[in-house]
Amino acid sequence: MSAQLRSRFVTPGDREAMARSLAGRRIEAIRRHGKFIVCQLDRGVLTIHLGMTGKLLLDGPEGTHSYGVFRLDRGTLVYDDPRQFGSIEYTDALPARVADLGPEPLGISLEDFLARLKARRTRIKPLLLDQGFVRGIGNIYADEILFRARIHPRAVASRLSRRRAMELYAAMRETLALAIEHRGSSISDYVDAAGEKGSFQLLHRVYGREAKPCSECGGPIRRILVVQRGTHYCPRCQRS
DNA sequence: CAGATCACCTGCTTGC
DNA sequence: TGCAAGCAGGTGATCT
Known part of the structure; x- marks a missing residue:
């Protein structure tokens, strides 16, 4: 993939570093953890939270509130979020706030x-x-x-x-x-x-x-x- | 530990 | 018509 990022949840310096890290990465698996979308990459983890108004659209239109654009081999994922309560983060491993989530309501006994x-x-x-x-x-x-x-x-x-x-x-x-x-x-x-x-x-x-x-x-x-x-x-x- | 308050943002609806 | 107030699917920091 290649990524352009404008999310305010990432500082400007980190945004460039993140875009560089994401360049050429391959998505190996995508899983949902509660409200988090977790993409396991060939190196590192991309975690997206939609907040209240976030949308992640395949080949969606790009507008004023498109804070992340991920170009893939087949199609483009556009992250759009007018209120900017969502987040995009790239980490080596699963972020703590995802690892610390309680059980799945449909999984717990x-x-x-x-x-x-x-x-x-x-x-x-x-x-x-x-x-x-x-x-x-x-x-x-x-x-x-x-x-x-x-x-x-x-x-x-x-x-x-x-x-x-x-x-x-x-x-x-x-x-x-x-x-x-x-x-x-x-x-x-x-x-x-x-x-x-x-x-x-x-x-x-x-x-x-x-x-x-x-x-x-x-x-x-x-x-x-x-x-x-x-x-x-x-x-x-x-x-x- | 529980709860209140505030903060982050834009956009839509409501009421004067 | 215009403008201000109130409301919105979420989370986290800080204070009592």
């Missing part, structure tokens, strides 16, 4: 999940968002999972009964499996690498549905702040 939950005295919503607890869950899916599990976003993790914790585990797996099946949630502009939108936003029960009727009880969905994140839930269906 029920017993491991229950044990990890029991050990934490924090509120359940920020815990689901904590990438060291489980990897890959963001704000949309935390809200949708908690609705499905009928658990209040401010419930204390360690105080959930075994039964309710099991329901949370099931809700997490079901919600994520369904979302993957529908190829994600396109709220305003999210698209996958091929430029395709997802359709899971059509199945959201609480996220983005403030004041609309709950699909279970008909009462209004409420929006509150939990650790400074917009949080949507049904006050009647979801209990601490």
Whole structure:
């Protein structure tokens, strides 16, 4: 590959060094680690995080917010990110923040999940968002999972009964499996690498549905702040 | 350790 | 129509 980089997450000096290091490299494997895209190269590792508005498009258009352009033998990967909350890094080995991620929510066993939950005295919503607890869950899916599990976003993790914790585990797996099946949630502009939108936003029960009727009880969905994140839930269906 | 606050950015929507 | 405020899919630093 050859790379042009403008990401503000790399200092200007490092950008040139990174572009030089990437020149002529071959991608040997690409894996997802939670929200990170990790490209194993013939030398070193290229790690990309899309942040909130990042897109990595194969042969996508280049515009004002294209902060990384990777020319490959077949096609060009364009990294576009208006808000610049994403990141591109090149390291010798897997970066610590990727190595330190918690387990995959679709990979962890029920017993491991229950044990990890029991050990934490924090509120359940920020815990689901904590990438060291489980990897890959963001704000949309935390809200949708908690609705499905009928658990209040401010419930204390360690105080959930075994039964309710099991329901949370099931809700997490079901919600994520369904979302993957529908190829994600396109709220305003999210698209996958091929430029395709997802359709899971059509199945959201609480996220983005403030004041609309709950699909279970008909009462209004409420929006509150939990650790400074917009949080949507049904006050009647979801209990601490 | 948990939580609050702020910071990083642009762009879209809402309300006056 | 214009302008300011508020909001957005994420993460990390710093302070209490």
